[in-house]
Amino acid sequence: MAEPLLSVRGLSTSFRGEGGVVRAVDDVSFDVAAGETVAIVGESGSGKSVTALSVLRLIPEPPGRIEAKAVRFAGRDLGALDASGIQALRGNDIAMIFQEPMSSLNPALTVGMQVAEPLNRHRGMPWPEALAEATALLRKVQIADPDRRLASYPHQFSGGMRQRVMIAMALACRPKLIIADEPTTALDVTVQAQILELLKTLTRESGTALILITHDLGVVARYADRVCVMYAGRLVETGPARTIYETPRHPYTVGLMASIPRLDEEIGRRLVPIEGQPPDLSALPPGCAFRPRCPRAVARCERERPALEPIGPDHHKACWNDVRG
Amino acid sequence: MSAAETLLEVEDLRVHFPVLRGIVFHRPVGTIKAVDGVGFRLARGKTLGLVGESGCGKSTTGLAVLRMLTPSGGAIRFEGRDITQADADTLRPLRRRMQMVYQDPYGSLNPRMTVADIVGEPLAVHDIGTPAERRAATAELIALVGLKPDMADRYPHEFSGGQRQRIGIARALALRPSLIVCDEPVSALDVSIQAQIVNLFEDLQTRLGLSYLFIAHDLAVVRHISERVAVMYLGRIVETADRRDLYKAPLHPYTQALLAAVPIPSPALEAQRAHPVVAGEVPSPMNPPRGCHFHPRCPHAKPVCSETAPALRDLGQGRAVACHLHGD
Ligand SMILES: Nc1ncnc2c1ncn2[C@@H]1O[C@H](COP(=O)(O)OP(=O)(O)OP(=O)(O)O)[C@@H](O)[C@H]1O
Ligand SMILES: Nc1ncnc2c1ncn2[C@@H]1O[C@H](COP(=O)(O)OP(=O)(O)OP(=O)(O)O)[C@@H](O)[C@H]1O
Ligand code: SF4
Ligand SMILES: [Mg+2]
Ligand SMILES: [Mg+2]
Numbered sequence: 001m002a003e004p005l006l007s008v009r010g011l012s013t014s015f016r017g018e019g020g021v022v023r024a025v026d027d028v029s030f031d032v033a034a035g036e037t038v039a040i041v042g043e044s045g046s047g048k049s050v051t052a053l054s055v056l057r058l059i060p061e062p063p064g065r066i067e068a069k070a071v072r073f074a075g076r077d078l079g080a081l082d083a084s085g086i087q088a089l090r091g092n093d094i095a096m097i098f099q100e101p102m103s104s105l106n107p108a109l110t111v112g113m114q115v116a117e118p119l120n121r122h123r124g125m126p127w128p129e130a131l132a133e134a135t136a137l138l139r140k141v142q143i144a145d146p147d148r149r150l151a152s153y154p155h156q157f158s159g160g161m162r163q164r165v166m167i168a169m170a171l172a173c174r175p176k177l178i179i180a181d182e183p184t185t186a187l188d189v190t191v192q193a194q195i196l197e198l199l200k201t202l203t204r205e206s207g208t209a210l211i212l213i214t215h216d217l218g219v220v221a222r223y224a225d226r227v228c229v230m231y232a233g234r235l236v237e238t239g240p241a242r243t244i245y246e247t248p249r250h251p252y253t254v255g256l257m258a259s260i261p262r263l264d265e266e267i268g269r270r271l272v273p274i275e276g277q278p279p280d281l282s283a284l285p286p287g288c289a290f291r292p293r294c295p296r297a298v299a300r301c302e303r304e305r306p307a308l309e310p311i312g313p314d315h316h317k318a319c320w321n322d323v324r325g
Numbered sequence: 326m327s328a329a330e331t332l333l334e335v336e337d338l339r340v341h342f343p344v345l346r347g348i349v350f351h352r353p354v355g356t357i358k359a360v361d362g363v364g365f366r367l368a369r370g371k372t373l374g375l376v377g378e379s380g381c382g383k384s385t386t387g388l389a390v391l392r393m394l395t396p397s398g399g400a401i402r403f404e405g406r407d408i409t410q411a412d413a414d415t416l417r418p419l420r421r422r423m424q425m426v427y428q429d430p431y432g433s434l435n436p437r438m439t440v441a442d443i444v445g446e447p448l449a450v451h452d453i454g455t456p457a458e459r460r461a462a463t464a465e466l467i468a469l470v471g472l473k474p475d476m477a478d479r480y481p482h483e484f485s486g487g488q489r490q491r492i493g494i495a496r497a498l499a500l501r502p503s504l505i506v507c508d509e510p511v512s513a514l515d516v517s518i519q520a521q522i523v524n525l526f527e528d529l530q531t532r533l534g535l536s537y538l539f540i541a542h543d544l545a546v547v548r549h550i551s552e553r554v555a556v557m558y559l560g561r562i563v564e565t566a567d568r569r570d571l572y573k574a575p576l577h578p579y580t581q582a583l584l585a586a587v588p589i590p591s592p593a594l595e596a597q598r599a600h601p602v603v604a605g606e607v608p609s610p611m612n613p614p615r616g617c618h619f620h621p622r623c624p625h626a627k628p629v630c631s632e633t634a635p636a637l638r639d640l641g642q643g644r645a646v647a648c649h650l651h652g653d
Binding site: 043044158160161188190191193194215217218221222223224242245255256260261263269270271273275277278 | 517584
């Protein structure tokens with residue numbers, strides 16, 4: 001098999017705070033192949049954003065501390081890059097899109113300047129050319145009347161349009177990988193559909209890989225090729241999207257699938273919740289973090305932490321019990 | 326319509342807010358028609374889901390129904406009485422029968438009060454029972470929503486989102502209401518916790534005969550919990566129907582667009598499904614489009630759609646739609 005575009009091995013990120021050390025990401029390993037869409041799902045606080053930010057070393061150290069056995073991207077060892085090397089990579093080979101575009105856009109600069117700036121900086125385009133390219137990019141993300149819109153400021157745009165601008169900026173340098181962290185969570189469902197369809201079309205067209213962070217299992221089903229399920233800072237199950245939805249094997253994934261109402265099922269089913277409460281990362285039990293809520297726990301779960309092990313073609317889970325169905 | 330007793334009836338409800346400008350002297354420069362012609366009926370013991378995108382007027386409708394604000398027009402009948410313009414004295418006894426559960430339980434719980442105080446406060450305010458009776462009633466409420474007795478003396482910050490929502494629900498139940506307006510009660514919760522709270526709402530309805538006006542933007546949750554559904558767009562109801570009809574065969578182009586936009590958690594189904602996207606975004610309620618509010622985004626718009634606002638037309642079998650395509 002060809003080397004994956006991104007390969008992460010043994011990534012752990014912790015934060016030191018008043019309450020002690022929180023292991024937000026704990027020994028996470030995954031691959032992203034060129035051109036594919038990988039979803040990271042999990043509940044609030046499970047470590048999805050910190051995983052992505054750690055890959056790009058966007059975690060402030062201190063209070064954060066990132067450790068990894070290996071992070072390789074496009075044949076390069078990211079661990080060997082210094083701060084400026086990583087910075088050159090961001091916005092060039094890897095672009096990031098956040099949930100709230102307002103926080104990543106400069107309110108004092110026109111949209112045109114902001115889209116053109118990376119073209120000028122990373123690709124060395126002279127400004128007139130960069131602005132012309134910015135117009136083309138805004139057209140590509142379906143912003144009406146892009147010539148005129150170059151002179152607008154971010155606050156003059158709606159939430160959906162700002163997210164389109166973010167996508168235009170992400171695409172500007174023709175990255176090999178885009179990391180989108182809850183890119184549509186703040187948007188209405190019809191606008192969410194527009195933005196995600198756009199992202200899909202444009203990444204397919206250019207062969208760009210996408211890491212899509214979301215808690216929406218519907219969005220994952222519609223867009224992801226592969227899925228990583230996180231719980232309490234660890235990956236508990238990974239695999240092709242159809243495998244994860246049709247034959248989930250980790251009790252948490254099985255529980256998630258049973259707990260959501262779906263538009264395609266018979267009316268009147270009783271939902272099956274996952275009992276208990278989300279874990280407190282600063283007071284995790286020894287053994288498997290899911291054990292207090294797990295209907296399938298065995299004796300070993302209380303003592304030893306299960307590692308992510310292969311259980312089928314490209315399918316992994318971290319669980320002591322051999323759950324089926 | 327079925328013979329079920331109507332608990333709440335809303336007719337042509339309007340809530341308009343003045344838009345004020347100026348730093349010292351506020352002068353009105355326009356009107357936001359947040360709710361502009363909303364009608365529905367909620368039967369006793371049943372659930373009506375109210376869906377629509379951000380800013381379409383769902384919360385404002387809920388607040389008007391509870392008379393936490395005064396409507397600009399239309400009629401609200403609750404338990405057979407017209408409360409549209411009722412004054413504070415008339416409303417006081419009725420307030421006990423209508424309660425609200427909010428999206429953000431944290432923001433609505435006093436951080437300095439214990440759970441028992443929060444849940445029992447409505448009883449104390451309305452001077453119901455002796456202190457001992459109130460303590461007993463509070464303990465019962467805490468058990469009813471699935472919290473443990475030893476949680477009564479703790480404070481809201483010690484609880485997770487789902488548990489805080491249980492506290493909010495216990496408090497809403499204290500005065501034995503017949504109607505609960507639930508404004509996005511599960512949207513801030515993790516999916517694994519949403520199911521716990523949805524099941525709790527269902528159990529409480531069965532046990533206590535409650536009626537819910539269930540406001541949400543998650544169409545799958547609404548389909549699960551509501552017998553009837555009303556779809557709003559920019560201040561107006563565009564379609565109402567029994568859930569089976571609405572989800573199987575939506576009639577209004579906006580309802581169709583909304584349902585097409587919701588991804589189904591099945592990669593196999595999604596791979597076969599077409600993903601038509603409706604263009605544009607919801608316009609500002611300050612300056613809504615003429616005619617049918619949806620016409621600039623509607624793939625089926627006809628000339629009349631930009632001229633005249635379609636009335637909500639009763640099609641029989643409990644269905645009503647406001648669309649020129651479904652006229653005479
Ligand atoms: N800068 C920080 N300092 C201290 N703790 C942090 C910091 N950033 C994140 N954390 C902690 O790390 C854990 C994982 O956070 P993360 O943001 O990755 O979760 P998430 O899965 O993205 O959740 P959400 O769905 O809410 O976005 C959380 O417990 C969070 O409180
Ligand atoms: N007190 C107020 N004064 C002025 N405008 C208001 C007021 N309350 C609400 N609005 C406006 O009325 C419109 C409807 O608001 P409302 O909160 O009812 O929408 P919603 O459907 O509940 O939206 P969301 O899904 O975002 O909660 C919005 O444009 C809002 O800005
Ligand atoms: S390891 Fe044990 S507790 Fe953890 S998920 Fe598997 S069965 Fe449940
Ligand atoms: Mg996050
Ligand atoms: Mg609201």
